[in-house]
Amino acid sequence: MLFVWPVLWAVALFLLAAGSGSSASRRLAAVSFFAGTGALAAVLDLNIIPSLADGAVRDRWEQPLYHMQAIASVASYYGVPYAFLMFALAFRPVRMHPALRRALPAALLAPIALCLLLTPWYTERYPISFGIVVWWAAPYMLYGAAHILLLRPRRSPLSPTYWIVCLAVVPPMLFLLAMSYILPSLGMLRMWVYNAWVASLAVAVFLIGLFSYGFMGIRLLVDRRRLDTTWRAVNAGTAILNHAIKNDAGKLRLFGEKTKRYAEKTGQPELLRDIETMLSASLHMQEMIARVHSRTGDLDLKRSNVSLDSLVRDTLAALEPQLGGIRTRLVLPAREWKADIDAAQLGEALNNIVANAAEAMKGSGGTLTMKLSEGRRELVLEVADTGPGMSRSQRAHALEPFYTTKGGGTNFGLGLPYAYQVMRKHGGTLAIRSKIGQGTSVYMTLPIRSVRARPDHAAPSPAPNAKEAGLDASH
Numbered sequence: 001m002l003f004v005w006p007v008l009w010a011v012a013l014f015l016l017a018a019g020s021g022s023s024a025s026r027r028l029a030a031v032s033f034f035a036g037t038g039a040l041a042a043v044l045d046l047n048i049i050p051s052l053a054d055g056a057v058r059d060r061w062e063q064p065l066y067h068m069q070a071i072a073s074v075a076s077y078y079g080v081p082y083a084f085l086m087f088a089l090a091f092r093p094v095r096m097h098p099a100l101r102r103a104l105p106a107a108l109l110a111p112i113a114l115c116l117l118l119t120p121w122y123t124e125r126y127p128i129s130f131g132i133v134v135w136w137a138a139p140y141m142l143y144g145a146a147h148i149l150l151l152r153p154r155r156s157p158l159s160p161t162y163w164i165v166c167l168a169v170v171p172p173m174l175f176l177l178a179m180s181y182i183l184p185s186l187g188m189l190r191m192w193v194y195n196a197w198v199a200s201l202a203v204a205v206f207l208i209g210l211f212s213y214g215f216m217g218i219r220l221l222v223d224r225r226r227l228d229t230t231w232r233a234v235n236a237g238t239a240i241l242n243h244a245i246k247n248d249a250g251k252l253r254l255f256g257e258k259t260k261r262y263a264e265k266t267g268q269p270e271l272l273r274d275i276e277t278m279l280s281a282s283l284h285m286q287e288m289i290a291r292v293h294s295r296t297g298d299l300d301l302k303r304s305n306v307s308l309d310s311l312v313r314d315t316l317a318a319l320e321p322q323l324g325g326i327r328t329r330l331v332l333p334a335r336e337w338k339a340d341i342d343a344a345q346l347g348e349a350l351n352n353i354v355a356n357a358a359e360a361m362k363g364s365g366g367t368l369t370m371k372l373s374e375g376r377r378e379l380v381l382e383v384a385d386t387g388p389g390m391s392r393s394q395r396a397h398a399l400e401p402f403y404t405t406k407g408g409g410t411n412f413g414l415g416l417p418y419a420y421q422v423m424r425k426h427g428g429t430l431a432i433r434s435k436i437g438q439g440t441s442v443y444m445t446l447p448i449r450s451v452r453a454r455p456d457h458a459a460p461s462p463a464p465n466a467k468e469a470g471l472d473a474s475h
Helices: 004-018 023-051 056-091 098-108 110-118 130-150 159-185 191-212 218-266 269-296 308-323 343-360 392-397 415-425
Strands: 304-307 327-333 337-341 367-374 378-385 429-434 440-447 468-474
Touching: 004 023, 004 191, 023 056, 023 159, 023 191, 056 098, 056 110, 056 130, 056 159, 098 110, 110 130, 130 159, 159 191, 218 269, 304 308, 308 327, 308 337, 308 343, 308 367, 308 378, 343 367, 343 378, 343 415, 343 440, 415 429, 415 440
Parallel strands: 327 367
Antiparallel strands: 304 337, 327 468, 367 378, 378 440, 429 440
């Protein structure tokens, strides 16, 4: 227990600091804090109080440390079940009336308040009245575990993070329920000493998940901050460069035109050709830096109510001439969705992603899938190809400005970063899943609330019991 206590509190602080205000992260931090508080009580009981030397030191510190142990122990026993249930409700939210949502946290505190008021106070042998507390603590923890496991995401590009959370949180809570509540209520006391092993395992799963897949979206948040910082730096740099080159290119054109007129007037064809080459190069240079700046500049959304189905269809239709022998598959939900979005910018972002997918399959053929699916709180647009896929290193850098695996030409490696920024501006996310030899899938997620998405009831009704509308075509 000596190392479990500080580690659990460190995890709680990390979740609070890196969770970006997420309700689920705050409540999981509370679970970790109260579990760590129980470990602190164990450290006081097993290590610190027994180590006090007899005499003045023991007389001065034994009683305060005993009171601290009592408070920590009671806080842990009562706090863990409540915090875990609140975490489960925040992690997989369910629809409920706003008044009920506001009243629920206080209502769930009622059993704790009653136990504090009506049951005997802490003793070393019976920190709480196990036979009473188990009747509300067990339902809290069992329902919380079932809620997390049964309401799992159906179509999530980040599903590995869901299972990491399940492995790091649910088994330790069920083990703690057995050792700290159920068995003590049956007379088997001090079984909490075994909690240290499962707590250590949970922390190990948490750390592995954090660095491998992400945990509660936190790895995604760290990457997002890094990408946003990089994007701002690129934006500032290209703005300065665009301004400087525009001014110098203007001077070149001014004096170039003057020299051109002189060459024409004096009949110097060789000088005229050189000047025209110089003018063409200055114009090309100015156009190229303007193109880069237009992609990296701060995005100003001009929202309008747009059909997402039409946006997807129009994007695919515009790219058909470039698809060659690539087979396309379009999958749309049974009902048409309309959303308040910037159709031009979101369409350009989607165009970039589809163009990348087509480029990946160029020459070898394959299948390009565009799929729009609906969830309880979000709409997910997936663009998947059956190309060669990306390595883990390529996938990690794919959203960085100017990173590209394509050589030469006018490709600046700004397509995916631009799409990422467009999704961020809409309050959504962009995620990539890819493996060598298994193709690449890009997920554009739009929260229904942030884009005010609504089903278009005026749209034609689908066939009875239709789940998806699919269209296959070969080019």
